[in-house]
Amino acid sequence: MGYRIHPLAAAMAVAFSSLACQQAMAQTTLNEVVVNAGKIRDAATPQQIGAAEIAAQHAITRDAAALLRDVPGVSLYGAGGVSSLPVIHGLADDRLRITVDGMDFIASCPNHMNPPMSYLDPTNVAKIKVFAGITPVSVGGDSIGGTIVAETAAPQFAAPGQGTLAKGEIGAFFHSNNNAQGGNLSATLATESISITYTGALAKADNYTAGGDFKTNTATGRVGHTLALDEVGSTAYESRTHTLGFAVRGGNHLVEAKFGYQDVPYQLYPNQRMDMLDNEQKRINLHYLGQYDWGMFDIRAYHETVDHFMDFGADKRYWYSGMSGGSNSLNGTPCSPITGGMAGCAAGMPMYTTSKTTGLNLKADIDLGANDLLRVGALYQHYTLDDWWPASGGGMYPNTFDNIKDGKRDRLGAFAEWERRIGKQWTTLLGARYERVETDTGDIQGYSSSYATDANAFNNRDHNRTDNNVDLTALARYTANNMSDIEFGLARKVRSPNLYERYTWSTSTMAALMNNFVGDGNGYVGNMDLKPEKAYTASFTFDWHAADRNWELKATPFYTHVDDYIDATRLTAFTNTNNQFVVLKYANQSARLYGLDLSGRMPLAKTGLGEFGLRGLMNYTKGENRDTGGNLYNIMPLNGKVALTHQYGNWSNAIELIGVTGKNDTSSVRNEVHTAGYSLTHLRTSYTWKNVRVDFGIENLFDRFYYLPLGGAYTGQGTTMSATGTYSPAYGISVPGMGRSIYAGVNVKF
Numbered sequence: 001m002g003y004r005i006h007p008l009a010a011a012m013a014v015a016f017s018s019l020a021c022q023q024a025m026a027q028t029t030l031n032e033v034v035v036n037a038g039k040i041r042d043a044a045t046p047q048q049i050g051a052a053e054i055a056a057q058h059a060i061t062r063d064a065a066a067l068l069r070d071v072p073g074v075s076l077y078g079a080g081g082v083s084s085l086p087v088i089h090g091l092a093d094d095r096l097r098i099t100v101d102g103m104d105f106i107a108s109c110p111n112h113m114n115p116p117m118s119y120l121d122p123t124n125v126a127k128i129k130v131f132a133g134i135t136p137v138s139v140g141g142d143s144i145g146g147t148i149v150a151e152t153a154a155p156q157f158a159a160p161g162q163g164t165l166a167k168g169e170i171g172a173f174f175h176s177n178n179n180a181q182g183g184n185l186s187a188t189l190a191t192e193s194i195s196i197t198y199t200g201a202l203a204k205a206d207n208y209t210a211g212g213d214f215k216t217n218t219a220t221g222r223v224g225h226t227l228a229l230d231e232v233g234s235t236a237y238e239s240r241t242h243t244l245g246f247a248v249r250g251g252n253h254l255v256e257a258k259f260g261y262q263d264v265p266y267q268l269y270p271n272q273r274m275d276m277l278d279n280e281q282k283r284i285n286l287h288y289l290g291q292y293d294w295g296m297f298d299i300r301a302y303h304e305t306v307d308h309f310m311d312f313g314a315d316k317r318y319w320y321s322g323m324s325g326g327s328n329s330l331n332g333t334p335c336s337p338i339t340g341g342m343a344g345c346a347a348g349m350p351m352y353t354t355s356k357t358t359g360l361n362l363k364a365d366i367d368l369g370a371n372d373l374l375r376v377g378a379l380y381q382h383y384t385l386d387d388w389w390p391a392s393g394g395g396m397y398p399n400t401f402d403n404i405k406d407g408k409r410d411r412l413g414a415f416a417e418w419e420r421r422i423g424k425q426w427t428t429l430l431g432a433r434y435e436r437v438e439t440d441t442g443d444i445q446g447y448s449s450s451y452a453t454d455a456n457a458f459n460n461r462d463h464n465r466t467d468n469n470v471d472l473t474a475l476a477r478y479t480a481n482n483m484s485d486i487e488f489g490l491a492r493k494v495r496s497p498n499l500y501e502r503y504t505w506s507t508s509t510m511a512a513l514m515n516n517f518v519g520d521g522n523g524y525v526g527n528m529d530l531k532p533e534k535a536y537t538a539s540f541t542f543d544w545h546a547a548d549r550n551w552e553l554k555a556t557p558f559y560t561h562v563d564d565y566i567d568a569t570r571l572t573a574f575t576n577t578n579n580q581f582v583v584l585k586y587a588n589q590s591a592r593l594y595g596l597d598l599s600g601r602m603p604l605a606k607t608g609l610g611e612f613g614l615r616g617l618m619n620y621t622k623g624e625n626r627d628t629g630g631n632l633y634n635i636m637p638l639n640g641k642v643a644l645t646h647q648y649g650n651w652s653n654a655i656e657l658i659g660v661t662g663k664n665d666t667s668s669v670r671n672e673v674h675t676a677g678y679s680l681t682h683l684r685t686s687y688t689w690k691n692v693r694v695d696f697g698i699e700n701l702f703d704r705f706y707y708l709p710l711g712g713a714y715t716g717q718g719t720t721m722s723a724t725g726t727y728s729p730a731y732g733i734s735v736p737g738m739g740r741s742i743y744a745g746v747n748v749k750f
């Protein structure tokens, strides 16, 4: 364990802290100019995570999805260190609509290593809205669960008469457990009508260690360095995120151009066979927002390219005795199979993915008098995907393996939504959305003739599929008095299969193991006959609160039935296999999910020593496959969180207690591994002085060992190509959570 702070980051923090005393100039954002306060109280009230909550997380996490962990109803699938997948009420990944500055990104990787939120660093997120219950059709589409709307900062302009606005922010952070460190910088230069902003962030971490010893398998001669007994293999990462924004405003009009570039040189995966060894995203986002007499008009055009590369990372470069003439190093140099098969090392298995996404979103809010608002909009998205694996050793030659070739997924949609206020107590919302989703691929080939049976069967069929999907939402909000609100609604939502679900074709165990975006260690084979998933959801939110929201208590029970839920069935060869990883084929079945979120907060005492308060959260979700009677995969067991908070002047402190019950309702078709219950304690403190914010804390104070309930199966070290666990990884180990970690962060505004 090291405690070294990057000298550059430290120097930058010191240098810029001298600027801390210069107060930021007065400024205005577009919202003050363009948006007048909504005449109608929104029927849907998403959970909103604002700048203050996000700032409090800067020192704690580099994973933008983790900013959602205190949102009722949300949990996270573990993945790479900066790319966990949000889950809302048991539905995750592509089942949610997740937008980043209004753009719909699609994970382009057979393991979904680059989901939408992974393109954001927490330091460049300004606001996140989570629609966990009923999602209005205006923010939904091609999803059956909730919606997450993540936004970077709105452009800032100088106030009238202010001249030039120049401001910025710089920060650095450090975590002791995995030596995670990094920094962020943002700078804005603006006049009253033109604004330019840059934001950048760097983050880097080693493998983390579990609390206490972890059952690692060192029997098979690991190449490179030897994992410590408590080290969790394949959890290191490095990420570099940059955005550059230009904005011009005049009168009631705003035009923006935002450019994004992210490069992730490596992000290792403890629950996948492969590691992400390069991911590059480039994006352009053009936006117009205007206010007219009749309402508001919003148009956005975007283009994104992703270049993704996978192979065995540092902890999976394995030599094993079954290989002819092998050794785990060559003249003392660790094997480097990635760069091309040094003699005696395990062969690498390069895998490439590229995608291009072009989209157009139109939205108009039309005022129909004081009590009625009509929202209409349209969406176009054109997505292309290629996923190929060049010939490599171990029988994977002489041809390139086409996993998805010339893949295409196009969406064309339109919606209309009518929001109405009835008296002082009721707001209602009715909406309908139509989407046409067309998918297609070209013909494919395997590495060799031994893949011919599957390849011919695939190539002999027509691959083009078109779905016509209709979403409907009815939502009402009733304000009984100044202390209670009820929000309730019904929705029908439809999602078309993604390209990997529909078009991955090889039933060979090796290829199937590569196609897995849930991290359960199993292999998956696509199914061209998949139909879209259709979900029917009923949800209520009871919201009791003080008139001034000094205290509040919210309860959200929910129920969703899904027709044609895309679950999976075992290939024949694995029908009776219950003690190893298996190969599954995607299949439409029916499912239901239900549960309850509870959340609340209250003041405890105001004393001479400051103000004390309590915050709490509880989530329960049950997911069932109605065809088999089994459980759905990766459902977060009953869990809760209580935080005792303390505020004294500029000091803010908290003790957080987290309790999670054992995961026993597991998916038997996947041989999903049970995890035991656990509890964790975190200590947090922060001090804010003028423009400086300092954070310090200890996570997992008592260094508890625990397994992540949604972290998937541990395949983070060893010959990770095995289904049986003959070599490491042994079948049946989950991914452990992080042991004790001290964190520190500093942020300076100038």
Ligand SMILES: [Cu+2]
Binding pocket: 108, 109, 110, 111, 112, 113, 275, 276, 308, 309, 310
């Ligand atoms: Cu990948």
